[in-house]
Amino acid sequence: MSKVIRNGTIVTADRTWQADVLVQHGKIVAIGNDLHGDHEIDATGCYVMPGGIDPHTHLEMPFMGTYSSDDFESGTRAAVAGGTTMVVDFCLPAPGQSLLEAITMWDNKSTRATCDYSFHMAITWWDKQVFDEMPLVVEKGITSFKHFMAYKGALMVDDDEMYSSFQRCAELGALPLVHAENGDVVAQLQSKLLEEGNNGPEAHAYSRPPEVEGEATNRAIMIADMAGTPLYVVHTSCEQSHEAIRRARQKGMRVFGEPLIQHLVLDESEYSNPDWDHAARRVMSPPFRNKLHQDSLWAGLQAGSLQCVATDHCAFTTEQKRYGVGDFTKIPNGTGGLEDRMPVLWTYGVNTGRLTMNEFVAVTSTNIAKILNMYPQKGAIVEGADADIVIWDPEATKTISAGNQQSAIDYNVFEGIEVKGLPKTVLSRGEIVVEDGEVKPKPGHGQFVGRKPHMSVNKALSQWKEITAPRKVERSGIPASGV
Ligand code: URP
Ligand code: ZN
Ligand code: ZN
Numbered sequence: 001m002s003k004v005i006r007n008g009t010i011v012t013a014d015r016t017w018q019a020d021v022l023v024q025h026g027k028i029v030a031i032g033n034d035l036h037g038d039h040e041i042d043a044t045g046c047y048v049m050p051g052g053i054d055p056h057t058h059l060e061m062p063f064m065g066t067y068s069s070d071d072f073e074s075g076t077r078a079a080v081a082g083g084t085t086m087v088v089d090f091c092l093p094a095p096g097q098s099l100l101e102a103i104t105m106w107d108n109k110s111t112r113a114t115c116d117y118s119f120h121m122a123i124t125w126w127d128k129q130v131f132d133e134m135p136l137v138v139e140k141g142i143t144s145f146k147h148f149m150a151y152k153g154a155l156m157v158d159d160d161e162m163y164s165s166f167q168r169c170a171e172l173g174a175l176p177l178v179h180a181e182n183g184d185v186v187a188q189l190q191s192k193l194l195e196e197g198n199n200g201p202e203a204h205a206y207s208r209p210p211e212v213e214g215e216a217t218n219r220a221i222m223i224a225d226m227a228g229t230p231l232y233v234v235h236t237s238c239e240q241s242h243e244a245i246r247r248a249r250q251k252g253m254r255v256f257g258e259p260l261i262q263h264l265v266l267d268e269s270e271y272s273n274p275d276w277d278h279a280a281r282r283v284m285s286p287p288f289r290n291k292l293h294q295d296s297l298w299a300g301l302q303a304g305s306l307q308c309v310a311t312d313h314c315a316f317t318t319e320q321k322r323y324g325v326g327d328f329t330k331i332p333n334g335t336g337g338l339e340d341r342m343p344v345l346w347t348y349g350v351n352t353g354r355l356t357m358n359e360f361v362a363v364t365s366t367n368i369a370k371i372l373n374m375y376p377q378k379g380a381i382v383e384g385a386d387a388d389i390v391i392w393d394p395e396a397t398k399t400i401s402a403g404n405q406q407s408a409i410d411y412n413v414f415e416g417i418e419v420k421g422l423p424k425t426v427l428s429r430g431e432i433v434v435e436d437g438e439v440k441p442k443p444g445h446g447q448f449v450g451r452k453p454h455m456s457v458n459k460a461l462s463q464w465k466e467i468t469a470p471r472k473v474e475r476s477g478i479p480a481s482g483v
């Protein structure tokens with residue numbers, strides 16, 4: 001059965017125009033005027049855009065002695081409710097665990113996803129087994145490898161391990177990702193704060209100043225350059241980190257930066273709230289920053305020095321957050337945002353003039369699809385693309401509230417924010433998963449999206465590294481060595 005989206009205005013990363021979109025067998029099959037199908041969806045007054053892609057989620061993630069509370073079922077339901085039609089989650093091997101075994105675990109977790117998904121692989125430990133398994137992971141369509149420079153004693157890898165893994169990524173044509181915070185310095189700051197009796201959630205922010213992020217971002221960029229690989233920096237939250245990325249890009253390095261919707265909109269004053277629960281619910285790494293950092297991130301999206309907006313959706317209930325009463329280092333780190341990313345970014349970005357509609361599509365979908373090598377299957381309104389489409393009503397409004405959200409947790413960090421601009425109807429590979437604002441989840445409809453290595457940016461960089469590699473100078477008349 002075919003579907004046609006009629007009377008809407010198509011908005012992509014590079015164009016805005018009026019046309020109908022015909023969908024069949026999960027794909028876009030025609031774009032043009034006066035198209036007809038078995039089922040008509042009226043998009044009068046709406047924008048027809050590529051569905052959002054969230055490149056950074058942690059659904060049912062084992063972390064800090066518990067599991068994040070949104071799994072692939074509730075997480076992808078929240079995603080589509082907010083106009084996001086694909087998530088990229090992280091396979092997280094326990095230290096010593098086989099990477100292939102971790103893939104099997106995440107395959108099992110994701111069977112009830114409503115929308116499509118892909119995986120990054122985390123490098124949480126290093127030895128020959130990891131080195132040998134990395135190409136097998138790439139063969140399975142997982143072509144990006146995450147490195148935590150923080151969480152000492154748990155997920156953190158050191159520079160030696162990171163350099164080895166980055167070199168392996170360069171050989172495989174894969175893309176390394178980093179969580180850039182100096183984990184050694186954070187651990188010392190945490191101990192000092194606790195010794196001084198500073199044990200509340202606000203101390204979480206004090207223990208992770210922008211300098212620890214800026215330093216780690218710069219270090220990862222230099223290590224990636226020496227290893228000859230592009231680099232993707234997740235949750236860029238501050239000017240120090242953005243500055244390192246901006247400077248590297250100006251020098252021709254292939255570095256990407258990903259601000260989160262939380263860091264763009266929420267600030268550090270949340271941690272001073274006298275209500276312990278309020279502050280603890282907002283504990284995430286890196287922490288929320290002040291307005292100067294937020295302005296830097298918005299400017300980066302405008303200038304193109306930052307490319308994607310994600311959520312790092314990692315939702316813990318209030319009860320889970322309370323594991324850290326009396327010791328802020330035990331508060332599970334993470335916040336939600338999957339349902340809110342697109343409406344909040346539209347409200348604070350497009351409605352204020354900070355972003356054009358086309359830039360909005362670029363940073364929520366198209367750039368991500370390109371950087372992760374799934375464009376134009378994803379992130380595009382073109383014939384042959386997957387019919388992951390959001391019909392966006394720019395006049396629709398709502399007040400964000402935990403009371404009517406899809407997420408399984410009992411609060412929302414954006415509670416009370418008024419948004420204008422919401423998905424009206426959402427298609428996931430041609431299936432209607434939101435209709436006239438009402439979520440119609442289809443658990444199990446979502447499929448794994450495999451990706452290929454050796455993207456054009458990897459090829460270009462390895463070609464340049466080959467041309468500029470150190471070469472022995474061949475000399476004819478070598479003098480006898482001196483006595
Ligand atoms: O606090 C955060 N960001 N939790 C999720 C894990 C991570 O560091 O991305
Ligand atoms: Zn007609
Ligand atoms: Zn992280």
Ligand code: ZN
Nearest residue numbers: 056057058312
């Ligand atoms: Zn994360």
